[in-house]
Amino acid sequence: MDNNSEHTYNNKYIIGVIVSNVSGVLSRVSGMFTRRGFNIDSLTVGETESAGFSRITVAFHGDEDIRDRILRQLEKLHDVREVEVLDQSETVVRELLLLKVRNSSATRQDIMAAVEIFRSKIIDYSATALVCELTGETSKIDAFIELMKSYGILEMCRTGIVAIERGENCLKTR
Amino acid sequence: MKISGARIVVETLIEQGVDTVFGYPGGQVIDLFDELYKSRERIDHVLTAHEQGAAHAADGYARAAGKTGVVIATSGPGATNLVTGIATAFLDSVPMVAITGNVATSLIGRDSFQEVDIVGITMPVTKHNFIVKDVRELADTLRTAFKIAKSGRPGPVLVDIPKDVQTAVCDFEPKPDPVRPYPLTFASEMKLRKAAEMINRAERPYIYFGGGIILGKASRELLSLSEKIDCPMGCSLMGLSAVPADNPHFLGMQGMHGHFAASAAEDEADLVITLGARFSDRATGNKSRFAEHFSIIHIDTDCSELDKNIPADLAIQGDIKDAIFRLLPMVEEKKHPEWFARIEELREEEKRRTEEALVSAERRCREKYGTDRPPVLAPYTIIDTISRYAGDGDCIVTDVGQHQMWTAQRYPLKKPRTFITSGGLGTMGFGLGAAVGAGIASGQRAILFTGDGSFGMNLNELATTISEGRNIVIVVMNNGVLGMVRQWQTLFFERRYSGTTLKRSTDFVKVAEAFGAHGVHVTNAEELEKAAERAFSGSGVFLIDCAVDCDEYVLPMLPPDGSIDNIITDIKE
Numbered sequence: 070m071d072n073n074s075e076h077t078y079n080n081k082y083i084i085g086v087i088v089s090n091v092s093g094v095l096s097r098v099s100g101m102f103t104r105r106g107f108n109i110d111s112l113t114v115g116e117t118e119s120a121g122f123s124r125i126t127v128a129f130h131g132d133e134d135i136r137d138r139i140l141r142q143l144e145k146l147h148d149v150r151e152v153e154v155l156d157q158s159e160t161v162v163r164e165l166l167l168l169k170v171r172n173s174s175a176t177r178q179d180i181m182a183a184v185e186i187f188r189s190k191i192i193d194y195s196a197t198a199l200v201c202e203l204t205g206e207t208s209k210i211d212a213f214i215e216l217m218k219s220y221g222i223l224e225m226c227r228t229g230i231v232a233i234e235r236g237e238n239c240l241k242t243r
Numbered sequence: 244m245k246i247s248g249a250r251i252v253v254e255t256l257i258e259q260g261v262d263t264v265f266g267y268p269g270g271q272v273i274d275l276f277d278e279l280y281k282s283r284e285r286i287d288h289v290l291t292a293h294e295q296g297a298a299h300a301a302d303g304y305a306r307a308a309g310k311t312g313v314v315i316a317t318s319g320p321g322a323t324n325l326v327t328g329i330a331t332a333f334l335d336s337v338p339m340v341a342i343t344g345n346v347a348t349s350l351i352g353r354d355s356f357q358e359v360d361i362v363g364i365t366m367p368v369t370k371h372n373f374i375v376k377d378v379r380e381l382a383d384t385l386r387t388a389f390k391i392a393k394s395g396r397p398g399p400v401l402v403d404i405p406k407d408v409q410t411a412v413c414d415f416e417p418k419p420d421p422v423r424p425y426p427l428t429f430a431s432e433m434k435l436r437k438a439a440e441m442i443n444r445a446e447r448p449y450i451y452f453g454g455g456i457i458l459g460k461a462s463r464e465l466l467s468l469s470e471k472i473d474c475p476m477g478c479s480l481m482g483l484s485a486v487p488a489d490n491p492h493f494l495g496m497q498g499m500h501g502h503f504a505a506s507a508a509e510d511e512a513d514l515v516i517t518l519g520a521r522f523s524d525r526a527t528g529n530k531s532r533f534a535e536h537f538s539i540i541h542i543d544t545d546c547s548e549l550d551k552n553i554p555a556d557l558a559i560q561g562d563i564k565d566a567i568f569r570l571l572p573m574v575e576e577k578k579h580p581e582w583f584a585r586i587e588e589l590r591e592e593e594k595r596r597t598e599e600a601l602v603s604a605e606r607r608c609r610e611k612y613g614t615d616r617p618p619v620l621a622p623y624t625i626i627d628t629i630s631r632y633a634g635d636g637d638c639i640v641t642d643v644g645q646h647q648m649w650t651a652q653r654y655p656l657k658k659p660r661t662f663i664t665s666g667g668l669g670t671m672g673f674g675l676g677a678a679v680g681a682g683i684a685s686g687q688r689a690i691l692f693t694g695d696g697s698f699g700m701n702l703n704e705l706a707t708t709i710s711e712g713r714n715i716v717i718v719v720m721n722n723g724v725l726g727m728v729r730q731w732q733t734l735f736f737e738r739r740y741s742g743t744t745l746k747r748s749t750d751f752v753k754v755a756e757a758f759g760a761h762g763v764h765v766t767n768a769e770e771l772e773k774a775a776e777r778a779f780s781g782s783g784v785f786l787i788d789c790a791v792d793c794d795e796y797v798l799p800m801l802p803p804d805g806s807i808d809n810i811i812t813d814i815k816e
Contacts, residue, residue, distance in 0.1 A: 092374075093341035097366060104367045134550065147371040229356055 078130040081110075081166055083162065083232050085240045086125040086143060087117065087151040094148045098125055107135065111164075111229030122150065124240070126231050128207075153240050155232050165228040166203045166210045172196065172222035182218055187213050198223055248378040249274035249409040252342065253282050255385040260421045263287045263304065263683060265297040269317020270357060271344030274409040276315075289683065289711060291676065292703035294321050298328020299676030300707070302337050306663045306677070307638050308684035309337050309460075311338040311392050318345045319357030322403075327670060329399045330368040334667025335481060335799030336458055338397035340388050341365075347407040348376050360579040362403050370398035378411035386422045394424035396545040397458060430542065430561030430569065438540050438557055439573035441514055447582045449473045449512035451497065451526070454481030454518015454666070455543060457659050459563035462486060465518065468567055469493075473579045475514070475586050477505030479526040480651055482519070484639075484662035488655040494586070498526035499801050500648040503593040503812060506799075508586055510536070510807040517541040519563045522552035523667070524804075532806040542566050582588065596812040600798045603813050608792050618766040619792040622649040622720060628771050629690060629718055630655055632779040638663055638689045642674035642697030644725040648797040660685075672700030678715050679707050688714040688779075695721040695745060702751075705758035708784045715785075716778045717762075719751050722791040730796050734811070744793075753803045755786040 088094045095114050102109050109129040117124045129139070136154060143152045168179060170197065184191060184201055187209070193200035203213050207230060214225065234240070256264065268276045268289060279288050291297040294316040301312030312332075315323050322343040332339045346355040362374045371391050375384050381404065388400040392795070442448060456465050456478075462485050469476050470493040477497035478485065486493050497504035499511055506528075509515060515537050520526065527533045534553060535772055541548075541555035542563060549558035559566060601621065608617040626649060633639070635657045641647040641664045658663050663681050665673040674693045682689035698719050708715050725743040734741050752762035765771045765787055778785035799812040 093362060093366075096363065100366050134554070138547070138551060141549070141551075145545070145547050 071219060078132055078135075080132060081128065081130055081134050081156060081157075083155045083160065083230065084127045084139065084143070085153050085155050085232060086127065086149060087122050089124055089150060090116070090121055090123045091148060094123065095125070097146055097148060098143070101146065102127075102139075105138070105142055107131075107139055113229040113231055115231070118158040124158070128230050139214045152242055155234060159235050159238070160232050161235060162206050162230050162232045163204050164207055164210050164230045166201075166213065166225065167192075167227075168201045168203070168214065168225040169216060169223040170199050170201065170217050171223060172199045180217070183213070183216050189213065244415060245412045246415050247274065247278070247410055247412050248381050249278045249406065250397065250802040251378070251381050251413070251415050252385065252404065252409070253278040253286065254415060254417055255382045256313060257282070257285055258417045258421065259386070259389045260310070261286065261337055263289060264313040264315055265289045265291060265300040265304070265680065266315030267291060267294045267297055267317070267321060269321045269344065269640075271318040271346060271410075272315060273408045274406070275342070275344065275404075279391075289679070289707070291679070292706045293701065294324035295328050295672070296676035296701055296704040296707060298325045298341065299331065299670075299673050299701075300680035300683075301339055301341075301786070302328060303640065303663050303677030303680030304684040305332070305337050305339055305680075306335075307660055307681035309660060310684070311389055312404065312680065313340050313342065315342045316344075317357065318343060318361070319359050321357075322359055322361040326364060326368065328676075329365055329401065329579075331665050331668045331670045331673060332399040333368045333370070335665065336396050336398055338392040338453060339399035340385070340392050341399060341401040343401065343403045344409065345374070345403050345405045348405045349407070351405065361382075361401065365401050368399070369401050372401035372403070374403040374405070375408055376405065378408050378413045381408060382415060386418070390422040390424060395428070396455075407441060427562040427565065428544065428560060429561045430566040432569075434557065434559045435566065436573060437572050438516075438559065439570060441538060441540060441557060443575045443577075445514035446579065447512045447585075448472060448514045448516060448579075449509050449537075450474050450516045450518060451478065451509060451520055452476060452478035452482045452518040453479040454525075455563050456482055456485040459519060459544060460659075461519070461564035461567055462659050464564055464567035464571065466490065467571055468574070470551065471571065472574050472577050473583070475508050475583075477501065477509060479520050479523060480664065480666040483651055483664075484659050487657045494590070496651050498523075499528065499803070500652065500797050500799065501526075502652065503596055503799050503810065504586065504589040506801065506807050507589045507592075508811065511585065515539050517555070518567065519550045520544060522708065524552070527553060528801045529804045529806045533700060549681050554765075583668065591708045593623055596799070600796075600813045603815055604795060607794060610791045611792070611794075616767065617792070619790045620765065620767065620771060622646070622791060622795055623653050624768055625718060625720060625771065625789050625791075626653045628649055628768070628775055629716070633690055634688065634774045636661065636687045638678070638685050638687060639691055640664070640674050640678040640681055640691045642691070642693040643669045643671045644694045644697055645730065645795070645797050646692050646694045646697075646720040648727075671697040674698070675701055675704040675708070675717070679704060679711060679713055682713045682715060683711065691715060691717045693717065693719055694726060695719055695723065695749070695751070696725045698751065699747075699749065702754060703782070705755060705760060709759040712782060717755070717786040719786065719788045720791045721751065721788050722793045722795065723747075724793040725791065726795070727797065730800075733794070734800075734802070751786060751788045755784070760784035762788060764788045764790070766790040777780025
């Protein structure tokens with residue numbers, strides 16, 4: 070964050086943003102974060118139920134002041150139709166991880182056990198490597214990665230979070 | 244009726260009420276220029292010497308007229324040359340539509356000749372921008388561009404049009420009227436009531452206003468408010484000209500180089516009513532020290548300005564004119580005799596400090612040149628003399644640097660939109676292009692105060708002043724140095740004058756003559772008087788090259804990140 074780069078914030082926020090599905094919109098939104106010096110933990114984008122709109126989910130650490138400044142700057146962008154801070158107690162949050170770990174006879178049983186416990190899935194199997202798929206909240210993904218480190222992570226990628234409100238509440242364009 | 248994309252651009256501009264565009268032709272806008280030629284009876288094109296000058300001219304035009312300025316440039320270098328001008332307009336909330344040509348859609352992304360991603364480049368310095376890839380979307384995209392540019396807090400919008408979109412044909416139906424801005428947002432009644440309560444309780448209120456008053460056409464409401472609640476006011480650089488300089492409640496510009504009385508009054512206030520201003524670091528000084536002793540009401544049309552730089556005790560989003568208008572009946576008519584007695588003391592103090600600084604400067608000059616009549620002019624003498632000759636409706640335009648601050652402090656501005664300066668971006672080289680645009684917009688004479696540094700940056704636009712037959716008086720405060728940076732080097736860098744001594748021997752009078760203008764060098768008050776007489780008696784472009792000592796300072800000065808306690812009002816040695 071500007072002037073506060075050493076400062077760590079404990080509050081985590083998730084913002085749902087509905088944007089017009091036009092070229093350049095992701096640059097516009099992510100560019101705003103860079104330009105204003107807002108650090109983000111993750112930013113994901115994808116289609117929505119209506120073809121004209123995409124949905125962006127932004128997660129970041131900050132305080133209320135930073136949160137409000139981010140909201141106001143987002144609302145100002147022409148392509149942004151709806152912005153909302155998602156109440157985390159009322160929101161389902163998920164992230165997807167694909168992780169490639171070394172496969173050896175010494176570690177295979179332990180890895181399989183971990184995969185089972187975390188409700189992960191092996192989606193590719195070869196003599197020397199396994200690819201695991203895992204969905205869950207960020208903390209669960211982090212814990213799984215931590216565990217896998219000792220078995221030799223070859224590579225991994227994660228999507229960043231997507232989030233949706235529980236119940237009937239929807240983030241719809243007005 | 245089926246017409247080409249290029250023709251659609253021109254027809255849409257005319258439909259939007261545009262009668263003048265500024266620009267420079269090139270390979271990817273040749274079709275557009277062809278249509279401008281065919282429609283030359285209906286729309287003027289002003290050819291500048293450089294695209295940057297065209298962007299500044301469109302900006303100056305917009306600021307003086309209160310209309311949306313339009314600039315046209317070709318792809319690649321034409322487009323990138325606009326960037327400084329677009330950023331200047333963005334930082335000062337100037338409505339502008341910039342139209343650029345681009346290579347044909349089939350060539351985009353191949354690093355074709357004169358191809359740049361101007362939409363990508365200008366994304367952070369525009370309110371919004373577009374690339375039009377389908378001629379059927381061209382007219383509506385341009386209309387939306389105008390709508391965005393002039394809605395709410397205005398700003399620049401860029402529309403990039405590939406060549407094949409300009410040559411493609413499609414149906415076009417002109418609209419009877421220009422697009423209307425998005426509906427205004429109005430301040431909440433409850434918050435205004437709360438503001439009125441705070442104002443009614445205040446014993447030492449102070450109004451800090453900015454350019455939002457001019458953009459929101461709220462000068463009259465502001466004056467009524469300060470009158471009714473008997474409240475002193477000061478402004479940011481962008482707020483200048485919103486109220487007449489001689490208004491008894493007005494203390495002048497506040498902040499880094501603002502008036503002592505304005506900055507001091509703000510510091511001693513118990514309530515600061517901020518109207519259409521954004522607490523720029525140049526207007527507030529040290530952020531953590533600012534607002535230690537007073538509460539803040541902040542009203543702005545742009546929600547994102549609230550709590551951005553300085554947190555307010557009461558932040559209100561809404562159209563500024565409407566907000567003040569509705570606030571007026573809610574506030575009690577007040578007199579603050581004690582507060583005004585104090586304001587008078589501060590004014591006296593300011594007068595004394597200014598006088599001292601002027602005496603010091605004079606003494607320095609006499610000693611330096613070893614004569615009672617040093618061959619240099621005091622900056623305020625230049626501004627005072629010119630202001631006696633200038634008309635009230637003349638546009639005062641500046642470049643950026645010491646001359647800009649002296650003009651902002653001293654020039655007796657009377658009417659909104661008569662002061663045109665690059666505030667937020669501080670763009671040296673802004674002035675001459677802006678003066679061309681401002682003069683065209685107002686139909687009046689433009690007076691450009693500039694320095695030898697700023698003027699040297701874009702003096703090529705002298706060509707435009709001549710080709711456009713403008714009436715411009717150019718006052719160059721020529722001190723042979725980049726004075727503002729030099730002043731910082733004097734104060735904070737132990738006089739190591741790195742890169743600020745110009746050591747040039749440019750003769751600006753000869754330069755003016757070479758372009759077809761007239762000019763004269765002046766080194767004392769008598770010569771200046773004669774020069775001003777000549778400059779203002781005729782028409783055309785007249786340059787007065789004023790010798791100024793390189794060690795004149797802009798005072799007072801709040802050191803960067805300083806407060807009123809650190810204000811420098813005199814430099815003795």
